[in-house]
Amino acid sequence: MPEPHDKDLVKRCLKGDQKAFEMLLDRYQKPVYNVALRMVNNIDDAADLTQTVFIKAYEKLNSYNDRYKFYSWLYRIAVNTSLNFVEKNKRQDLLGDRDVLQGSDVEDELESLERVEKLEEAILELPPEYRIVIVLRHFHDLSYNEMGTILDIPEKTVKSRLFAARQLLKGLLLKSGLME
């Protein structure tokens, strides 16, 4: 049986069908969580933000315009919620929290983990508006057009911001010794 389309699930949600919302949650919980995690670098905060995003999405579901892709709409809520959080917590110690980086206890992978750790730290050093384009393009494989829709900026701005973000990240990787 084919998977129901997002837009059909939204219609069912609007009629109060909890199962339909659960399907949307199962489909997008992980990507939304990862957007938040890459932006805030803390497992608990990312989980809280994911919860907020889905509550907001449910509350605003009747304002969703089905001319657009559901996930673009949802990502937009996730991006705005994460950016607002980052803005409010500018003074957070971005590099002080290692929660995110303890994904494996296999010692053999220590070196590779260390590289990933440095890379994640470098990403977190990017200003939020540059961090988000790296996250959406490289971790969520979104097109320039989709990114423009989500970030509410023209495609041309997406491209120039992505180019600048990559340049900044390159500098940070060189500085951290990840690249020579």
Add this chain to the structure above:
Amino acid sequence: MMEERYIELMNKEIDGLNTPSESRNLQTYLNSDSEAKKFFDDLQRTAKALQGVEEKEPPSYLRNHILNSIKFTPTTRASQPGWIGQLAETFQSRSFRRYALVFASGLCVGILFFVFANPWRKELTDTTKLSGSMALFPDLSHLQVVDSVHVESEGIDGAFKTYRNEGRIFVEIALQSAENVRIELNSDSAELVFGSVGRLAGTEGDVNVTQGKIIFTGVNSDRSIVTFSEVGFAQRPIEGRIYEGGLIVHSVTLRIK
């Protein structure tokens, strides 16, 4: 200084979006400029490094937390945007449409000016037939507040208040926002007829009035009072909505009795 077209080609090459001929074009350029080649190679290595970062699994409790925090009830589908909404949406979406709209609007304004406001026209407009207008900012301090709703979050801080006096309903809006927002007031046109909008000097944005709906656009600081006249004894509340980037960020119901 690198040419913009090569910057675009580098971006697209990294993202695997170049056509074979574009890739060749970029390669030719890189072969002719060793500095640009080094720059591009570094960028490509940066992008490759990102491939080593894996997605993380959300905590196992999260799904239940989310489901437990939502009260599932049937929701009425919002009506599709009217022509003003569609116009606004089109205006926001793509630049070529925007320019076309600006041009068409200018043309319409020109025609309207010629038809209604040209100095050779002899007859005067019958002002008694106007259904609404901009007005002075009225003093409501002597009236009792019927309802007051405060909104705060999403970078918005504001309040809506309603007042009632001698067959008239007043809605006072006071709002500050970090981003430009759109405010809509929806009333039952069978019960309330729009009278006027009074805005405090310095208040930004435009106001559009359509049947039963008052729309403030481009607002990040607003202090306005909207006046309605009652038809009979109005009872139905006025719905207020604040939109940011096309999404409803606040929805309030304002009692009028």
